[in-house]
Every structure is written in C-alpha cells, then in structure tokens.
Amino acid sequence: MVTLTINGKQIKAPAGEMLLETIRRQDIEIPALCHHAAVEPFGACRLCTVEITRQSWDGWKNYVTSCLFPVEEGLIVQTHSSEVTRIRCTILDLLLASSPNSRVIQDLASEYGILASSYVVDAAGDDCILCGLCTRVCSELGMNAIATVERGRLKKVDTPFSEPSASCIGCTICAQVCPTGHIRFEERGLKRKIWYKEFKLIACSECGRSLKLTPEMKQYFSERQQLPEDYLEQCADCKQKQTVDRFNRIIDRSEEVI
Amino acid sequence: MENRFHVRPELCIACKSCELACAFTHSSLQGQPGKSRINIKVIKADESRLINTPLICLQCDEAACATICPTNALQWNLETGALVHHDLRCVRCHLCVAACPFGNIYFDPVTDYPVKCDLCDGDPMCVKFCPSGAITWLPLTEAEVNRIQPEINEEADTD
Numbered sequence: 001m002v003t004l005t006i007n008g009k010q011i012k013a014p015a016g017e018m019l020l021e022t023i024r025r026q027d028i029e030i031p032a033l034c035h036h037a038a039v040e041p042f043g044a045c046r047l048c049t050v051e052i053t054r055q056s057w058d059g060w061k062n063y064v065t066s067c068l069f070p071v072e073e074g075l076i077v078q079t080h081s082s083e084v085t086r087i088r089c090t091i092l093d094l095l096l097a098s099s100p101n102s103r104v105i106q107d108l109a110s111e112y113g114i115l116a117s118s119y120v121v122d123a124a125g126d127d128c129i130l131c132g133l134c135t136r137v138c139s140e141l142g143m144n145a146i147a148t149v150e151r152g153r154l155k156k157v158d159t160p161f162s163e164p165s166a167s168c169i170g171c172t173i174c175a176q177v178c179p180t181g182h183i184r185f186e187e188r189g190l191k192r193k194i195w196y197k198e199f200k201l202i203a204c205s206e207c208g209r210s211l212k213l214t215p216e217m218k219q220y221f222s223e224r225q226q227l228p229e230d231y232l233e234q235c236a237d238c239k240q241k242q243t244v245d246r247f248n249r250i251i252d253r254s255e256e257v258i
Numbered sequence: 259m260e261n262r263f264h265v266r267p268e269l270c271i272a273c274k275s276c277e278l279a280c281a282f283t284h285s286s287l288q289g290q291p292g293k294s295r296i297n298i299k300v301i302k303a304d305e306s307r308l309i310n311t312p313l314i315c316l317q318c319d320e321a322a323c324a325t326i327c328p329t330n331a332l333q334w335n336l337e338t339g340a341l342v343h344h345d346l347r348c349v350r351c352h353l354c355v356a357a358c359p360f361g362n363i364y365f366d367p368v369t370d371y372p373v374k375c376d377l378c379d380g381d382p383m384c385v386k387f388c389p390s391g392a393i394t395w396l397p398l399t400e401a402e403v404n405r406i407q408p409e410i411n412e413e414a415d416t417d
C-alpha cells in the first residue's frame with residue numbers, strides 16, 4: 001500500500017495500481033476514452049492527464065496520463081487544476097475538429113465548455129478517434145483481425161485490404177469497447193454482420209433463440225479458455241428450466257429414500 | 259466459517275420477496291431496481307401440485323462462466339466467497355451466459371452487462387427477506403449435512 005493525496009484528500013492505494021483506477025475509486029470523474037480494464041493501458045487519447053507534484057519538488061509540477069502512471073508514495077495529485085483543464089480542452093477541441101459528428105465527443109467537449117471547435121473542422125470526419133482500443137482488444141485476445149491502416153489523415157481502423165478477414169470470429173468485442181460507437185455491426189435474428197463478413201449465430205438447442213455467439217467464437221474461445229464446446233449450447237432460460245427439473249428430481253428421489 | 263445457500267423448494271411460497279430484495283439491493287442506473295439475481299420458478303409437478311424453486315448461483319468452485327470469460331471479468335472475492343462480475347473488465351461477448359450450466363448468469367437489459375449473485379458482500383438480502391425459510395444461509399458443514407443426508411435431518415425433526 002502507498003499513501004498519496006488526490007485533490008487534497010489522503011488516500012491509500014495498492015502499490016502498482018494505475019493512478020486512473022485510484023482516482024475513479026474516489027468517485028472522481030475524469031475522461032479516459034482509450035482505457036478499458038480488459039487490456040493493457042496504452043495512453044493514446046491523453047484525456048486522463050492529471051497534474052502531479054511532490055513536497056520535495058518545490059512547486060514544480062508534471063502532467064502525466066493517469067491510465068499509465070502507477071501510484072507512488074507521497075504523490076500529490078490534482079485531477080481538475082486549471083492547467084489540467086486547459087490540456088483536456090485542447091485535446092477535446094482537436095477531437096471535435098476531427099470527429100465533429102460524434103455524440104460522445106460533442107458531449108464531453110461541451111462538459112468542458114467547448115461547443116464548437118476552434119480548429120478547421122473536418123466535416124467528413126468519422127467518429128473514430130484512433131485510440132486503438134478495438135485493435136488492442138482484438139489482438140490481446142489473439143484474433144488479430146483488425147489494425148490501423150494507412151498514415152496521416154487517411155489513417156483508419158480496418159481489416160487487411162478492407163476485405164472479410166479469415167481471423168475475424170464475429171465476436172463484436174471491438175464494437176463493444178469502442179468509446180465513440182464508431183464500429184457498427186448488424187444483427188437480425190440469427191444473422192450478424194461485422195467488418196464485411198456475415199456470420200450465422202448459434203441458436204439455443206432447446207428453444208431456438210439466439211445465443212449471440214458465432215460458431216467461430218464457440219470454437220475459438222472454448223479452445224482458448226479450455227471449456228468443452230458442449231457447454232455453449234443453450235440459453236439461460238432453458239438451462240434454468242432444466243435446473244428446476246433436475247433439482248426436483250433429486251428432491252423426489254431423496255423423499256423416496258425416506 | 260464459510261456459508262452456503264441451503265435451498266428448500268418445498269418451503270417456497272413463491273411470494274418473490276427475495277427477488278425484490280435482490281433487485282433493490284442491486285439497483286442499476288439512476289437508482290432503478292436492477293435485474294434480480296435470484297429467480298423463483300414455478301412448475302407443475304402434477305395436476306394438483308405446483309413446485310416453487312428458488313434458483314440462485316451456487317458459486318461453483320470450478321465455475322464455467324469464469325473459465326470461459328476471456329477478460330477475467332469474473333473474479334473471486336476471497337472475503338465473501340462470491341464469484342463477482344466486474345462490468346469494467348467485461349466486453350459483453352455473451353460467452354459466460356452460454357457457459358453457465360444452470361442459467362444463473364444473464365444480461366441486465368438496462369445496463370447491457372451480465373449479472374450474477376454476488377452474495378451481497380457476504381450478507382445475502384434474499385435470505386433476510388424470505389419469510390418461509392426456503393432459502394437460508396448456513397455454515398458450510400450444516401448446509402452440507404442437510405443436503406446429502408435429508409433422511410437423518412427428517413428423523414431429527416420428528417423426534
């Protein structure tokens with residue numbers, strides 16, 4: 001455990017924890033768009049920047065991305081100082097210029113008092129802020145189906161050659177973690193479409209309702225996580241019914257014993 | 259001492275007080291009641307008899323939901339003995355729901371995250387609100403004896 005001060009309050013935190021987690025545990029809201037606890041921190045969006053100093057620093061201050069900065073003994077942290085707010089405003093101003101139609105960015109910017117970007121707005125700019133969370137999740141889980149392609153203004157997230165990728169298992173995890181909702185997928189009944197590729201969804205073997213899993217996911221994750229594939233065949237409702245039946249058969253049997 | 263749920267369908271009157279207690283303890287967004295983690299299922303045993311069965315996660319030692327979860331979003335709380343779902347680590351892949359053999363983890367439609375019993379930080383509310391003793395929270399040894407040797411228990415009761 002280390003002791004540090006956040007916004008004037010003394011706090012204990014487990015050594016090695018990233019500052020962002022400690023800050024959030026105090027119910028202090030700071031934006032952190034490229035962060036997801038499921039993957040290693042990366043520090044792409046810079047919005048989680050906070051001010052740090054120490055007693056011994058004689059008034060000197062430093063600015064660090066809290067998602068990447070482990071807590072330290074004696075650290076003095078400000079999450080909303082005027083300089084921190086200024087840094088966040090600059091980032092949001094830029095994001096608003098490149099993703100002007102993103103609701104998430106608009107809302108966040110207006111929380112920081114920015115209603116219109118002061119930069120040249122890319123009217124055709126999409127909602128992707130190039131934080132790389134989608135590609136990191138997809139590669140950390142081992143699928144590796146998407147990556148950032150091209151450079152500069154053309155840089156975007158895509159599959160190789162903008163074609164259906166053999167590595168994509170249709171899990172939609174990339175879309176689930178995208179902070180701006182840029183990655184879209186379609187799902188109708190037992191069909192799912194993501195990244196130019198169509199998937200059939202597994203139907204519950206009892207009632208036929210969608211399990212929201214593709215056969216590719218079933219095969220891939222049962223092997224990766226070492227759980228037999230036949231675990232992944234029925235919906236929760238049907239399994240509850242079976243559990244009740246099984247439960248009551250056991251009880252009946254124990255009554256017979258008596 | 260470690261406790262376990264002891265469930266006795268024959269005592270359940272399907273009043274669903276437990277479901278309410280659970281839903282209000284796990285309020286989701288803006289204080290709305292969350293989805294209950296305990297479910298009372300009523301089935302027809304025969305023409306004249308209904309059976310009410312409380313269904314709840316039994317915190318399996320080798321839990322299928324935790325095994326399949328690719329992001330380790332289901333973690334043991336060693337103090338309470340509960341296998342707890344952490345929204346922050348979850349990527350909503352639905353694997354855990356398909357994996358649990360008993361149907362005891364499922365999505366809360368309001369938050370769109372899976373929910374399961376977390377033992378209310380070691381003090382299960384459903385048990386407190388159950389008026390008939392159909393769900394009790396007993397030290398492991400006692401729950402175990404009741405479970406595997408119902409006949410001994412029955413004799414002791416009739417004494």
Ligand code: SF4
Nearest residue numbers: 138168169171172174
């Ligand atoms: S849907 Fe495809 S691209 Fe997205 S995370 Fe899953 S495997 Fe990767």
Ligand code: SF4
Nearest residue numbers: 128129131132134178
């Ligand atoms: S698609 Fe979403 S998650 Fe991926 S880089 Fe763009 S903003 Fe980030």
Ligand code: SF4
Nearest residue numbers: 327348349351352354
């Ligand atoms: S839905 Fe969430 S908790 Fe369930 S297996 Fe997927 S990541 Fe893990």
Ligand code: FES
Nearest residue numbers: 043045046048067
């Ligand atoms: S959340 Fe820390 S840099 Fe994006």
